[in-house]
Amino acid sequence: MVVEEKTISSDRVYTGRVISLKVDTVEIPQQGYGKREIVEHGGAVGVVALTDDNKVVLVKQFRKPIEKIIWEIPAGKLEIGENPKDCATRELKEETGYSAENMKLIHKFYTSAGFSNQKIYIYLATGLTPGERKLENGENLDSYVIDFNEAYDMILKNEIEDAKTSIGLLLTKDLI
Amino acid sequence: MVVEEKTISSDRVYTGRVISLKVDTVEIPQQGYGKREIVEHGGAVGVVALTDDNKVVLVKQFRKPIEKIIWEIPAGKLEIGENPKDCATRELKEETGYSAENMKLIHKFYTSAGFSNQKIYIYLATGLTPGERKLENGENLDSYVIDFNEAYDMILKNEIEDAKTSIGLLLTKDLI
Numbered sequence: 001m002v003v004e005e006k007t008i009s010s011d012r013v014y015t016g017r018v019i020s021l022k023v024d025t026v027e028i029p030q031q032g033y034g035k036r037e038i039v040e041h042g043g044a045v046g047v048v049a050l051t052d053d054n055k056v057v058l059v060k061q062f063r064k065p066i067e068k069i070i071w072e073i074p075a076g077k078l079e080i081g082e083n084p085k086d087c088a089t090r091e092l093k094e095e096t097g098y099s100a101e102n103m104k105l106i107h108k109f110y111t112s113a114g115f116s117n118q119k120i121y122i123y124l125a126t127g128l129t130p131g132e133r134k135l136e137n138g139e140n141l142d143s144y145v146i147d148f149n150e151a152y153d154m155i156l157k158n159e160i161e162d163a164k165t166s167i168g169l170l171l172t173k174d175l176i
Numbered sequence: 177m178v179v180e181e182k183t184i185s186s187d188r189v190y191t192g193r194v195i196s197l198k199v200d201t202v203e204i205p206q207q208g209y210g211k212r213e214i215v216e217h218g219g220a221v222g223v224v225a226l227t228d229d230n231k232v233v234l235v236k237q238f239r240k241p242i243e244k245i246i247w248e249i250p251a252g253k254l255e256i257g258e259n260p261k262d263c264a265t266r267e268l269k270e271e272t273g274y275s276a277e278n279m280k281l282i283h284k285f286y287t288s289a290g291f292s293n294q295k296i297y298i299y300l301a302t303g304l305t306p307g308e309r310k311l312e313n314g315e316n317l318d319s320y321v322i323d324f325n326e327a328y329d330m331i332l333k334n335e336i337e338d339a340k341t342s343i344g345l346l347l348t349k350d351l352i
Contacts, residue, residue, distance in 0.1 A: 002236050002245050002318050014189050014197060016213045019291050021190060021197055026240060031313060036240040037192045039215050041291070060178050063289035064202060064212040069178050070289060077290075109337045111288040113239040113246060114253075115195050115217070118288055137207060142178050156350075161285045163339040170346040174332075 003029045005036070018077065019116075041118035045088045046075040046164035048106070048172045049098055049125040054148045056169065057096050057128075061141035071154065073165045074143075075120075084121040092125055094134045096143040101127025106171055111163055122168045124175065148176065179205045181212070194253065195292075217294035221264045222251040222340035224282070224348045225274055225301040230324045232345065233272050233304075237317040247330065249341045250319075251296075264299040270310045272319040277303025282347055287339055298344045300351065324352065 005026035014021040020040045028034045049057040062069045076091035078084060085103055092098050107122040133143065151169055154160045160169070181202035190197040196216045204210045225233040238245045252267035254260060261279055268274050283298040309319065327345055330336045336345070 002238050002316055004238050004243070004245070005240050005316070016199070017211065018213050019215065021215075023192070024240060028316065035193065037194050038241045039195065039197075039292075040241075041288075044290070062178050062180050063286075064181050064200060065214045065216075065291060065293045066286055066289050066295075067180070068289075069180070070286070072289075075290075107331075107334060107342075109339050109342060110239075110242055110246070111339050112217075112292070112294055113242050113244075113248075113338060114220070114251075115241060116215075116288070116292075117241045119242075140178055140181070140204065155283075155347075158283060162289060163285050163287050163343065166283075166285060166343050167339065167346070170343070171331075 008033065037115055039116040039118070041116060042080070043078040043084070043119045043121070044075060045078065045084050045091060045121045045123060046073045046168050047088050047092045047123045047125050048073055048168040049092055049096065049100065049128055050148065050172065050176065051128055051145065054176055055145045056148050056151050057098060057143060058146055058151060059095055059141045059143050070162055071160050071165060072162050073168050075164060085123065088121070088123040088125070093131065094136060095139070095141060097131040097133040098125070099129045099131055100125035107167060109167060120164050122164060122171070124172060184209065213291055215292040215294070217292060218256070219254040219260070219295045219297070220251060221254065221260050221267060221297045221299060222249045222344050223264050223268045223299050223301050224249055224344040225268055225272065225276065225304055226324065226348065226352065227304055227321065230352060231321045232324050232327050233274060233319060234322055234327060235271055235317045235319050246338055247336050247341060248338050249344050251340060260297040261299065264297070264301070268301055269307065270312060271315070271317060273307040273309040274301070275305045275307055276301035283343060285343060296340050298340060298347070300348060
């Protein structure tokens, strides 16, 4: 029988721009107390942008935490008070220049519930119109249009190694 | 043209049991400097354990960071120096009691490369033999055996909302 862990005390360790960190002391049923290190994140969206001829828009971005340039779907953090659908529209435009006639929520998930509350909303964008990119300061990425089946193969070959990208593309395969 | 971000300085904020946190000051090409908040994690594995009659073993676990009980594949953190395959075998046994004749790596991915270096290795376990569970202290979870197609439907209905679980099951669908 799985039960919730009650918070006994909470220690704020760090308040940051992208994440914050706290350590909770919790009561573990029949076992005493334990510590839970919790990384708080405001949430993010990822967009599977599909052209009329079944190509998908991917980006390549340098990610400092892993010291690598990796393939991803266009994505970004929710601004304070921002609706996920608006965030998807904004990030798609900023990172790739594309606007979409249709923006549909296809999945929501936690990236790593063991230590973080980060939630990602995946949108499927169709009815695309190309346009000019508007990268934010500090954003360092390139945008590509790739045949969907080729992108899918990249997952199977593990050339794609990013959670939201794999989830978004794997779910989209069922829809096209 | 995507380029790497060079570290100018690094500030260790917290060293923990599951995660550690640092904030790097980086040089952003043509833009000056920026801060990167980086959550370090030792890595983890997840196991898609498939019975001979195409059922899959799932667990339900309370996850403090999200204050929810969620469905997951059996999983756990790598111990220091532990090989991912050994971790998969160990966690499957501890959490579900099952041993597996075959343990095959099917995918590796980063859960949230925007702020963390956490990498998860997904294994497919087949040739299963049931046995007794050996939960670690502080582990609070129940184990279930569910028809694979039913588990797959749970993803589509978003009753599963966990990255490694969705990726593991979505990739396994292609294999069975």
